[in-house]
Amino acid sequence: MIDADRLKLVAGLGPLRLLFDIDQLQEVCAAGELAWLPGGGAVRLRESEVPVHDLAVRFGVPVVARSVRHVLIFHDPDRPWGLLVDDIVGVFPAESFILHEVPALLRNPDQDYRRLAVYQGQVLLCCDGIRLAEQ
Amino acid sequence: VNVASRFILVGVGDELLALAADQVEAVVERAEIFVLPQLSPGFAGVVLYRGKPVPVCLAAVFQAGGALTAPYLLLGHTAYGLVAFPVDRVLTTVGGEMWEEIEAREIPPIWQAAWIRCQEGRVPLVDIERLLATLG
Numbered sequence: 237m238i239d240a241d242r243l244k245l246v247a248g249l250g251p252l253r254l255l256f257d258i259d260q261l262q263e264v265c266a267a268g269e270l271a272w273l274p275g276g277g278a279v280r281l282r283e284s285e286v287p288v289h290d291l292a293v294r295f296g297v298p299v300v301a302r303s304v305r306h307v308l309i310f311h312d313p314d315r316p317w318g319l320l321v322d323d324i325v326g327v328f329p330a331e332s333f334i335l336h337e338v339p340a341l342l343r344n345p346d347q348d349y350r351r352l353a354v355y356q357g358q359v360l361l362c363c364d365g366i367r368l369a370e371q
Numbered sequence: 372v373n374v375a376s377r378f379i380l381v382g383v384g385d386e387l388l389a390l391a392a393d394q395v396e397a398v399v400e401r402a403e404i405f406v407l408p409q410l411s412p413g414f415a416g417v418v419l420y421r422g423k424p425v426p427v428c429l430a431a432v433f434q435a436g437g438a439l440t441a442p443y444l445l446l447g448h449t450a451y452g453l454v455a456f457p458v459d460r461v462l463t464t465v466g467g468e469m470w471e472e473i474e475a476r477e478i479p480p481i482w483q484a485a486w487i488r489c490q491e492g493r494v495p496l497v498d499i500e501r502l503l504a505t506l507g
Contacts, residue, residue: 251406295408339417341426341451341503347409352417352424359405359417359424 244333244353246325246360247308250297253360254321255333255353256308260365262316264324267305279307279318288318289368294348310365317369328355335362378487380494381445382460383433389487389494396420396446396453398461404439413506418444418455425453430502432482433457447499454499462491481505 243258270279278287288307292299307318333353343350351362377392399420404427407416417424425446429439433456441457479495482502487494 252408297408334422336424339424339426339452341428341449341454342407342410342414342417344409344411349409352407354419354422354424357403357419359407359419361407 242330243327244330245308245327246355247306247321248323248325249291249295249321250300252295252297253325253355253358254291255355255360255362256365258327260310262309262311265307265309267307267320270307281309281316284316286316286318288320290320292320292322310369312369319365319368333360377464378489378496379445379464380462380487380489380491381443381458382462383441383458386432387462387491387494388432388458389489389496390445390447390499391496392464394447394499396448398443398445398458400443402444402455404444404457406439411506415439420446420453420455425455426451427455427457428503428506429457430482430506432480432497432502449499449503451503454503 245256245258245261247254247256270281272279273285278285286309304323306321306324308321309316309318333355336352336354338347338350338352348368349361349363353360353362378389379392379395380387380389397420402418404418405416410416413428413430415427415429418427427444439457441459443458443461444455445458446453446455482497482505483495484498484501485496487496
């Protein structure tokens with residue numbers, strides 16, 4: 237049996253690599269296959285309206301032509317919500333990643349991430365769905 | 372006149388800078404800079420050094436040559452741990468008795484601790500801690 241607590245999802249956003257806990261996610265959808273509501277800030281998913289935030293805007297990632305984007309739908313006791321990212325890199329065992337605190341010089345109160353992960357010579361942002369939902 | 376054992380001379384664009392050798396951990400070539408979002412001004416992201424993320428500083432004095440594409444990163448010791456600075460060239464190390472206090476009639480940048488006199492001419496000595504304080 238696979239324990240979801242031990243798995244991490246890696247998503248791409250422009251040049252960034254983002255790390256999410258699988259157990260915070262409800263599902264992952266191709267953005268183009270969702271029923272977007274007028275204005276583009278929400279989708280209709282199984283008769284519910286789900287707000288979707290664009291992480292590229294939040295992180296200041298330049299807009300480029302993105303062929304396939306994805307929406308990460310997060311669990312929420314009140315209402316699920318989504319984050320728009322680019323590609324899904326994969327799902328990996330948690331022990332594959334070495335976690336580090338963000339270096340002191342780089343921390344600021346408005347940051348949406350507190351830790352970095354190192355995986356195969358790459359640096360990823362550890363994204364906390366709960367923190368992102370509070371913004 | 373101050374005394375320090377050795378200095379490392381680096382090139383940033385057309386400028387030369389000197390750092391006290393005992394403040395320098397290493398100079399690494401072609402290290403990948405991982406750009407991070409939501410950082411304070413003056414920082415671009417991190418570089419991996421011995422498997423750990425080290426902040427990359429883009430203070431104005433280190434930006435002359437196109438900081439994110441600079442061929443070298445100088446890793447300096449600071450009160451906050453290691454910090455990486457992009458540099459274009461690493462020239463040499465020079466001996467210590469060649470430096471002098473800043474002349475009173477000159478107004479140096481805040482980050483400049485002194486001048487170094489050496490074969491390459493008069494080179495400003497960077498005080499890394501002061502440089503970081505200017506970013507704060």
